[in-house]
Amino acid sequence: MCLGITKKSQLHIGCWNINGHKNKGFDKYSDPRFINEICNKDIVCLIETHCSLEESLSLDGFKPVHLIRPKSKGTYKRSGGISVFVKSELRPGVKFLEHENNDYIWLQLCRDFFGMKDDIYLCYVYNPPDNSSYTKSLDEDIFELIEKDISKFSDSGKILIAGDLNARTGSQVLDFINDDQLLDKIPGFENFSPDQNLLVRYSMDEVLTTRGKNLNEICIQSGLRILNGRVQGDFIGQLTCFTPNGSSVVDYFISSESLMENISFFKVHKFFGELSDHCQISVMLKIDCRINNNINDKLQFAPSTYIWNETSSQEFITALSSDNIQSKINDFNNKTYDNVDILVADLNSIITEVADKKSRKHKLKEFRQSVMNELDNLHDNNPNKYWDLLKELSKDNNKSSSPDIPSNTWFEYFKDLNKSKVNTPNDNFVNNFKQMEKEKIFSELDFQINDQEIITAICTLKNKKSSGFDMILNEMLKCSQSFLLNSFKKVFNHILVTGSFPNLWAKGFIVPIFKSGPTHDPSNYRGITIGSSLGKLFAKILNTRCSPG
Template identity: 40%
Template sequence: MRTSLNISTWNVGGLISENHDKTTDPSFLAEFKNDDLIFLTETHAGYDSIVSFEDFQYYPFCRTKSKNNRYFGGLGILIRNSIRKGVKFQNDGTSEYQWLKLCKEFFNFKRDIFICIVYYAPKCSIDLIEILEKDIIEKYGKKGEIILLGDFNARTGNDCDFIEGDNTNHIPLNNSNYNLDILNERRASCDNTVDSRGKDLLDFCICNQIRILNGRILGNSTGKHTCFKYNGCSVVDYVLASEQLFCNILYMCVSDFKATFSDCHCKLSFKLLASFTNENTNSNLKDFPTRYEWNEEKSISFQNAFAHPAIQNELKNFKTEDISFDSAGINQATKTIHSLFEKVCKITLKKKKEKSEN
């Protein structure tokens, strides 16, 4: 029986480049060995990129290629196989943000938790904070608690994200619709700067009773810097949560900056109180036949995709592998073949959208 859920977010500044494939780097993968849910921003990958993490299912949300034939931005969500049944995509979002639901029945929460990964680019044509607020007011805030995490490119300094001295003295008698701010402790931050987007984020927090974890939670009580650039350090990566969730968050950590794994950002991690049993994944393969749309016009490209160097390398390893003809060996061989076909599907076929489960 598990008693907590480990969640992390990281702006990795690209997963795969000509000189470094982080998805095959043991040191990079070791960063996530204890995580159950991983939210990556700025993956710089496309739907045709081959990304695989052992024991995880990977869900990319990518931008189209730029004019110079490169990928920028993009999100990558990794869900550990053993908890996949408890996580539902909500089909709300783009390559800049995505909503998921952590099911109360699976994790034994009091209410469902709606968690959103965010990459709010420095130059963005949309008001992402306004979009998130609309989602919360019209949909998710009524159904459960909220967690937002990722790179907001917003600097909030030490300013309040709650109403100081909040009380009901100004409220008419017998009006029980006003919810007082529960949390009235100021947070700490190593970054004293407040910019315009930071002010918008603070107003968003105040209006929706959502609070910043950075600088408030055991493990990051000082509000450590999350971004390191040549012209200075800042806090732009956050974990935000509903006030009611604070008693369920055991700790939050900002890892040390590692230039090998990100251009300028630190990994953020936190532990959420839960109660669940890991699913046995040996006989519970992913339902990939229902996740891709077959197109006869793609039949040739589907076959040609098996000539991809990465696929050929895996096929070669599979052919030379010593497979035992017992239950464990056959299950492992089936899992390997399944993984190969799924990678080919990612290269050539369109992914079916999962139906939202309310």
């Protein structure tokens, strides 16, 4: 096993009430934008998942823990539910602790692993509305259960609480005792530890409910402080929940007062109404962590792909013509984007949704069945072709396999493949090159991409080529050009104008193709990098512009 050391100075911790993983049949777990919003955290919790264990989300590079609430006896539907995801390389430093029910969970962030003075006890919690039948059925109030744990864990470390507490704590309401440092002048209070005089906490939600009063009182008694409306990133107490009945602040991060100096910022993320009626919230925690990276964790299997056969073109076009897809295309074309990764993710989502009208598993099953049927027919009617087909299938199956070479060897080989000692250029060359960059040498890339350029480039795409991480095939681009031409043009020109290249297009997976010689030697393989077909289409247009003639 090959290890490397990475230094990590910040820990990004997030929490999001997603209000169910499905909405009117739409599965949020399949939305690239949803995944993008959570996978850039180190530790993240999804609240109100409303799913079974089988339906729970799986994220590449994360170790999950799922808390599932049983179906309601009355409606036979699921409510509540918590899923916690910890990055794989951080999992050795995180312990999941016992809890009374499935509405909250405690994590212990070990001080030795994260390079902190004390352990941090992180609690993710969903406190259902106080008027819900579920809340009324509980034997003990969730706040009371958590308060007991706070008292227990405070003796061993610092506390960090995150979640939807369904408590409105008002604005400029103190969650600490003001000027209690004067008590140390009174006999009997010599060892008293006074509260710090903190910034007054502001909130755009000025309502103070009974639960909010209870939460403020817990903070005062336990030495905890609400971060919303108080620390860098949110000094106004931004709203976190938006419903037809109004907007409110009910999602919180709360920390031990002594932990606040280690918190770089607190953030209320952008509201995505189609994904949830709550905003995601997160904090950045200062740490001093040294991570042993297992190279195998950096390796990924190639994503699954779509099987394209003679009926796929018509099926794809039919799905593109549906009212639902046409509506999504119009929404995409009319929407303004600042982030190129979200722009590309939304377009990918439309294309893959069309492709999913006939699932990959179903297509793969059909493909395998057709091969089996062909073999059966040839076995009886044409034995020679039967053995030729078997030989061809065997060749396809083995042409990129390399059973004698471990994955970490591949990683090191391809990582070092292009390493070479480069002479440092002299200062005159560097200065001249910088000056040339400022001069306008050619203008081929200074005007926007038009329809004809895209159509011409699409016509040159070859069929039966592998798809990249976005799973989009050249055949899909060909079939969709009359439907998505404006969408392609929007994406390409956004990249051209902003100079921002999508991260997804910059990723590729390497397939080693055996050439000759001993199979255990990586140098006897030729690496083929499979990238995004849509990204290649964009590059093809630019290349045509820059080519002479």
